[in-house]
Amino acid sequence: MSMTGTTSITRSRRGSSDRNRIGVNLASMIDVVFLLLIYFMVATDFRRGEDVFRMDLPERTGGLNAELYEESEDPLIVLIQADSGSATGIRHSIEGDWPEIDGPDELADFLLRHRVGGSGIASEAYFSRDHPIIILADRDIPWSGVVAAFNAAVRSGYDAVSLEVQP
Amino acid sequence: MIDVVFLLVVFFVAVSQLVDRDRIDMDLPSPSPSAAHHPEEGPRTVVNVLPGLGGSSLGYQVDGIVFTPDAVGQTDLLEHLQLRLSTTPELFVNIRADSGTAWGWVAPVLGAARNAASMAGQPAARVRLTVQPGAQSQ
Numbered sequence: 001m002s003m004t005g006t007t008s009i010t011r012s013r014r015g016s017s018d019r020n021r022i023g024v025n026l027a028s029m030i031d032v033v034f035l036l037l038i039y040f041m042v043a044t045d046f047r048r049g050e051d052v053f054r055m056d057l058p059e060r061t062g063g064l065n066a067e068l069y070e071e072s073e074d075p076l077i078v079l080i081q082a083d084s085g086s087a088t089g090i091r092h093s094i095e096g097d098w099p100e101i102d103g104p105d106e107l108a109d110f111l112l113r114h115r116v117g118g119s120g121i122a123s124e125a126y127f128s129r130d131h132p133i134i135i136l137a138d139r140d141i142p143w144s145g146v147v148a149a150f151n152a153a154v155r156s157g158y159d160a161v162s163l164e165v166q167p
Numbered sequence: 168m169i170d171v172v173f174l175l176v177v178f179f180v181a182v183s184q185l186v187d188r189d190r191i192d193m194d195l196p197s198p199s200p201s202a203a204h205h206p207e208e209g210p211r212t213v214v215n216v217l218p219g220l221g222g223s224s225l226g227y228q229v230d231g232i233v234f235t236p237d238a239v240g241q242t243d244l245l246e247h248l249q250l251r252l253s254t255t256p257e258l259f260v261n262i263r264a265d266s267g268t269a270w271g272w273v274a275p276v277l278g279a280a281r282n283a284a285s286m287a288g289q290p291a292a293r294v295r296l297t298v299q300p301g302a303q304s305q
Contacts, residue, residue: 033172040179050195051203052261052295057281104198139271142222143264144196146273147298151198165274
């Protein structure tokens with residue numbers, strides 16, 4: 001009898017305590033947080049890092065309208081022109097008395113062959129690593145074609161490569 | 168578990184903001200074998216040449232500002248780059264352009280970077296051409 005009485009009092013007190021406790025229902029918040037997590041996981045685009053070519057553009061001495069290149073050495077000028085007869089639509093050549101070049105890979109071979117310490121014979125190594133190379137492209141040449149020529153020159157070990165627009 | 172989930176949410180929010188800010192979706196050139204390298208650390212600004220139809224450009228986007236690809240826009244771009252270079256002399260100017268965009272639309276950005284550096288009293292503009300990572304050359 002006494003046991004039953006104690007139990008009922010305890011239950012009564014606990015029941016009263018449960019009724020008075022103020023709490024936040026977390027279930028809906030957890031649902032929202034999970035939805036947010038799923039949204040950001042799906043929406044986030046993890047792209048691969050991008051690579052770069054470094055190209056320092058020196059100041060023009062004598063103001064903005066001065067001649068662009070005033071190097072002590074004559075630069076080697078690589079011409080990139082539109083050519084409807086070519087499969088790629090682009091024709092590469094080198095200004096001066098040089099043989100025709102067919103594509104960026106052949107340009108890289110040519111430049112490497114004629115670089116001091118390059119792959120060619122010593123008597124034909126005319127250009128040092130810092131010999132200025134100007135890539136002079138037509139305005140209509142796609143950017144990928146210009147970058148391919150730039151890449152060929154850098155790949156051949158040249159440091160002073162720059163880009164210009166064919167006037 | 169709720170703590171971990173909250174941390175994940177914060178992580179994805181932060182990453183999505185970082186990734187999308189400067190990298191406009193475009194088809195960058197991917198020369199192969201590539202002599203390009205990973206960019207060195209340092210302050211940078213990214214000039215996106217926004218691709219248009221038929222190899223044209225819709226403008227140049229820098230720091231969230233879009234400059235028109237005409238003479239006025241190019242002058243504004245020059246002034247913006249000059250301002251950035253005068254406050255941050257060691258700034259790299261990263262140029263991003265679509266593979267199919269004609270060179271004639273990209274060249275003014277190089278000119279603006281060069282002239283901005285000159286007007287900011289620097290000996291050279293620190294320009295970087297951005298490409299897709301490809302097979303590295305030996």
